[in-house]
Amino acid sequence: MDRIMKTLGIILQHEWRSLIADRTLWIVTPLFALLIGYGIYNGSTWVHFQQTTLAAARAEEGTRFARAQEEIAALEQGGKPASAFSNPRLPAVAAGRSGTRYALLPPGPLASLSVGQSDLYPYYFKVSSQSKQTFAYNDEVENPTNLLAGRFDLAFVILYLYPLLILALCYNLLSAEREQGTLQMILSQPVSLRQFVLGKIGLRALVVLFLTLGFSIAGFLLGEVEILAEGGWIRMLLWVGIVGGYGAFWFALAIIVNAIGRSSATNATALAALWLLFVLLIPSTLSVGVSALYPVPSRVEMVQATRRATAEATARASQLLSKYLEDHPELTAGGQTDPNDFAIRTLAIQEETERLVQPVLDHFDQQTLGQQALVDRFRFLSPAIVTQAALNEVAGTSLSRYRHFLSLVDQFHREWRAFFTPLVVRRVSLQANDYSRFPAFQFQEEPIDSVIRRVLTGILGMLFPTLLVGWCGFRALRRYSLAS
Amino acid sequence: MIRLIARKEFTEMLRDKRFHWAAGIVLLLLLVALLTGGRHHRDVKRQHDLAQAETREQWLRQPAKNPHSAAHYGIYAFKPKMLPAMLDRGIDPYVGQSVWLEAHKQNEFKHRPAQDLTAVQRFGELTAATVLQLLIPLLIILLSFSAFVGEREQGTWRQLLSVGVSRTDLALGKALGITGALGVLLVPATIIGVIALALTADQQLLLRSLPRLTGMLLSYLAYFGVFIGISLAVSARARTSSMSLVVLLAFWILNGLIAPRAVADIARHLYPTPSAFEFQQTLDREMRSGPDGHQTTDQRTAALKARVLKQYGVEKIEALPINFAGLSLQESEEHGNVVFDRKYGGLWERFGLQNRLKQLGAVVAPMLAVQSLSMGLAGTDFAHHRDFATAAEAYRRMLVKKMNDDLTYQAVNQDFTYLAPPKLWQTVEEFQYTAPSTTWALRSQAVSLSLLLLWCVSTFAAAIWTAQRSRNEG
Numbered sequence: 001m002d003r004i005m006k007t008l009g010i011i012l013q014h015e016w017r018s019l020i021a022d023r024t025l026w027i028v029t030p031l032f033a034l035l036i037g038y039g040i041y042n043g044s045t046w047v048h049f050q051q052t053t054l055a056a057a058r059a060e061e062g063t064r065f066a067r068a069q070e071e072i073a074a075l076e077q078g079g080k081p082a083s084a085f086s087n088p089r090l091p092a093v094a095a096g097r098s099g100t101r102y103a104l105l106p107p108g109p110l111a112s113l114s115v116g117q118s119d120l121y122p123y124y125f126k127v128s129s130q131s132k133q134t135f136a137y138n139d140e141v142e143n144p145t146n147l148l149a150g151r152f153d154l155a156f157v158i159l160y161l162y163p164l165l166i167l168a169l170c171y172n173l174l175s176a177e178r179e180q181g182t183l184q185m186i187l188s189q190p191v192s193l194r195q196f197v198l199g200k201i202g203l204r205a206l207v208v209l210f211l212t213l214g215f216s217i218a219g220f221l222l223g224e225v226e227i228l229a230e231g232g233w234i235r236m237l238l239w240v241g242i243v244g245g246y247g248a249f250w251f252a253l254a255i256i257v258n259a260i261g262r263s264s265a266t267n268a269t270a271l272a273a274l275w276l277l278f279v280l281l282i283p284s285t286l287s288v289g290v291s292a293l294y295p296v297p298s299r300v301e302m303v304q305a306t307r308r309a310t311a312e313a314t315a316r317a318s319q320l321l322s323k324y325l326e327d328h329p330e331l332t333a334g335g336q337t338d339p340n341d342f343a344i345r346t347l348a349i350q351e352e353t354e355r356l357v358q359p360v361l362d363h364f365d366q367q368t369l370g371q372q373a374l375v376d377r378f379r380f381l382s383p384a385i386v387t388q389a390a391l392n393e394v395a396g397t398s399l400s401r402y403r404h405f406l407s408l409v410d411q412f413h414r415e416w417r418a419f420f421t422p423l424v425v426r427r428v429s430l431q432a433n434d435y436s437r438f439p440a441f442q443f444q445e446e447p448i449d450s451v452i453r454r455v456l457t458g459i460l461g462m463l464f465p466t467l468l469v470g471w472c473g474f475r476a477l478r479r480y481s482l483a484s
Numbered sequence: 485m486i487r488l489i490a491r492k493e494f495t496e497m498l499r500d501k502r503f504h505w506a507a508g509i510v511l512l513l514l515l516v517a518l519l520t521g522g523r524h525h526r527d528v529k530r531q532h533d534l535a536q537a538e539t540r541e542q543w544l545r546q547p548a549k550n551p552h553s554a555a556h557y558g559i560y561a562f563k564p565k566m567l568p569a570m571l572d573r574g575i576d577p578y579v580g581q582s583v584w585l586e587a588h589k590q591n592e593f594k595h596r597p598a599q600d601l602t603a604v605q606r607f608g609e610l611t612a613a614t615v616l617q618l619l620i621p622l623l624i625i626l627l628s629f630s631a632f633v634g635e636r637e638q639g640t641w642r643q644l645l646s647v648g649v650s651r652t653d654l655a656l657g658k659a660l661g662i663t664g665a666l667g668v669l670l671v672p673a674t675i676i677g678v679i680a681l682a683l684t685a686d687q688q689l690l691l692r693s694l695p696r697l698t699g700m701l702l703s704y705l706a707y708f709g710v711f712i713g714i715s716l717a718v719s720a721r722a723r724t725s726s727m728s729l730v731v732l733l734a735f736w737i738l739n740g741l742i743a744p745r746a747v748a749d750i751a752r753h754l755y756p757t758p759s760a761f762e763f764q765q766t767l768d769r770e771m772r773s774g775p776d777g778h779q780t781t782d783q784r785t786a787a788l789k790a791r792v793l794k795q796y797g798v799e800k801i802e803a804l805p806i807n808f809a810g811l812s813l814q815e816s817e818e819h820g821n822v823v824f825d826r827k828y829g830g831l832w833e834r835f836g837l838q839n840r841l842k843q844l845g846a847v848v849a850p851m852l853a854v855q856s857l858s859m860g861l862a863g864t865d866f867a868h869h870r871d872f873a874t875a876a877e878a879y880r881r882m883l884v885k886k887m888n889d890d891l892t893y894q895a896v897n898q899d900f901t902y903l904a905p906p907k908l909w910q911t912v913e914e915f916q917y918t919a920p921s922t923t924w925a926l927r928s929q930a931v932s933l934s935l936l937l938l939w940c941v942s943t944f945a946a947a948i949w950t951a952q953r954s955r956n957e958g
Contacts, residue, residue, distance in 0.1 A: 035742075053759045060765070117606075120578075120599050124761075128938050137594045139580070141760040143835040145842065145866055147578035147598070147747035150606055160741055172726075190947045265726040269626065272733055276622070281513070283607035284614065290602065298531045299595035300562055303582055304538055307560070311542065368600055375602045385604060392603055399603065423936075 001320040007191050011199030019203070028165065029452055035161060036215060039154040040222040043112035046151065047224075050107050050123055057102045057124050067100040069432040076432070089430045091423035092343035094438070095129035095416065101408045103127050103441040108396020109232045110239060112223035114155035116397025119147060127441065128411050131350050133306060133357070155391045156218050158243055160279055163250040165211065167271045171256035172264040173197075174480070179264060185214050201255060208251055212244045231448040238394045238455045245459045247389045249466045252277075256473035284376065294370040297404045300450055302360050302432055309356030313349045343424050372399060390458040393451055399452070404446040412441045443456050485649060486657045493661025497627060498668065506626055507669045515689050517612045518571075522684055522698070525570035532562040535574050535582070540914055546835050548903040551887035551895075552813060559883065559915070560585030561595070561876040562593060566863035566919055567685055567693040568700060571677075572613035574864025575681040577605070585880035587887070588817070593873065612677075616704050618740045621711040623844070625732045630725040631658045632954055637725055643935070655716055655951035662712050674756055693901055695922040699861045706940045707854040713943025720950040731872055743849030744842075751838035770823045781816070802897070810892030817884055824872040824877070826936040832935035834869050839866055843931040850939045860929045863919055871920055879915045886912055 019025060071081075081087035082386040088098040105123040122138045150156065174197065177183035186196060216239055219225070226232055253274060257267050379385040392398035419439050423430070497503050542885070559848040562582045580593025591926065598605060608614055632654075635641040644654065681690055681697075715732055722728035758766070772781060792804065792811060827929045846853035859865035887908075891916055895902035926933065 053761045056761055117603050138760060141757055141763050143838050144575035144578040145839050146748040146752060148575050149744045152745035152749045265729060268726055268729055283604050284610040287604045288610045298599040300535045300582060302536050303560060371602050375604050388603060447522045
């Protein structure tokens, strides 16, 4: 046993020497450091950009509230409003303009590491009493050509380039020794092929492990990850787990290709083909398949449906109004409502429009969910998809966290209306301090348990093929032939 | 001699099983991409045509109402698709597909299709453009990485030279052979594509898109030429065939994966754009106070009032032979138009600068040139989007002005109780957008075009040059 360990130690040492003697390592290492640094820098820039925007929104809300309160104070002193339609004492004006509040989605604790889908989704809404369609589509200003290219973030380096690094380290693990004729020489020594392979693989495994940790720790440090944030530690552990699992998969693939025993050039071609298959072909084919199976109805259709509904609701406005007040008798109780009140009429129209549009929106939701479910099921076809999904999940730039945010916004929107509708209908005149009592949006991170569950499923889904491939590789090594 | 070499290379490749597999897969993917691209194009086009007709119907069917409220109701413009867009979707998934044209505001295009898709799309879409830009170059590399170095490794190089074959002939012959093998794949694909186009699209449309399609074809051929040249040059220089493969693969990754993203981020850093929030805030501020910041809406209205009263020589607004509200509305539109032109113009200039930098990036990665050219010719690049947005905005201004003018001259001494007859809606012509010409599309591609040509010429020269100087031993 002792002797075996000693031989292994010698092999490791020798491998390490030849690895660092190789010129390529000295080119590749700084290049990767540069790529990682650039990726994290880009991710951080995006997070800072969002944070600045969120701060600006908060500041705007603050000044708007202060101005409304000042104006009310002036009105209470007997001043006259500039216009009847912008009087901040009117609940309808407060609910729709002067007192609206922002629903903000702060970037997740690891957001700077993976931009994910966050460059496509609006991350703040100015929630008002108007229908959701009026505030839900405030897309970020961005050059569409840049969106098409995608961001150069750490996740990109991990998904596309990290496997290549591993493959470059391992594609000629055995074939090079055989081609140089050194393999036969080594095996004439008291060392078995498996021992030798174990040593070679062991060292590279260490290198990959080191890379994994390096990638992650560099990310955490440079990406200004909030370690103390809720769930921060768990997310970091998960991140390391995913990157390690992804690396292990490519590592196993390199072993099996080497074990089959072809030349270095064939190995390189085969591994490049596999990389292409897993990183480009399967994902883009899946993407096509998913949209063919669950075609999202066109937004064009939705735009038209909304317009039809608005026209219909406006045409029936007066009927709607009486029906609205019939449906909500609690609103008229006590106060005297003017049936011609513009605000109430608007409320009635809005409610009807939303009722008419809802089926279209639901259909959208169903199809998107269907697509996502399909992707979730078929992501195991390629570890690259699994890894992408898991990295976004951990970074908080995935669809699921965004949907969680949207549901909170929905809830807040309902709350907002429930707060203001009675005030509008009763034609209450607001006081300055009423403004501080308006509902406020509070983002709550989605429960970490569900993140852990989804990410662990991904890691396990990657581990299974990795173990299978690795095991087959070791079995194939038994039949490894020394002659090329 | 060249013919002989080319025929030998060609026959050898066709007998190679690896070529069969690789070419088979690429051809299959290309056909799938053409099929799905065609279907997607047809669906979207039908939706947009229907929606455009419906929004026009809705406009015409408005009852008698105040022209200003008709202007508020407005109309939608849906971005039409050109035929070549089925080959290259370009920025279309990442840009809104429709815009609401209404009074007072130049709206943004809303609803980016990519927002409704899953994250998998970010790996890239399977379109004909992807296959042509990424996979075929890879196939070229596989076909030619061992062209010269392989001969050296097998010991046939010296034999060849000893029978007096010139190295230039060898390079040209090999290049021709690879081209021939590629032709086996591309010619049927092109024929199938053309037949499919002829069957699905109407003849007129096809005929009109012919210059654009030809342009795309030529760009891609030039791009493939670049890869053949590079592969041969590297193969002539490399010590071993695996070294040649590694170098070429590294270039492929730099070209297709790293450069597009890296350049996009550099462009963003060099030419930053404001956030939507900031953009909206400054827009609102300038709308309220004027671009110079010291003329409020009230002051502008007062100035207009004084001017109009003087023009008509009356003392009071009530005595005017026109409706002052209409005039005032139009005045504020004119003010807004100046602000919109500057704000949106400035933003789009920025996007243009970013895109130009991306075209310049083709110095490092020829894919950036062919990508830009392909999108430009397919009508799915930002320049085309901007052209459509500008046309839609011009239509909006025309529509709103027509409504305001009606209010000004027909609603004399009536306030907002004035109702315009439905025949007013007819006087607003239907929105007709004609896509810009091929020459227009190419004009914004000057950088890409010249860089692609430069790549083509220099790689060709490099292949010949390295072949002449290539080592005789491995």
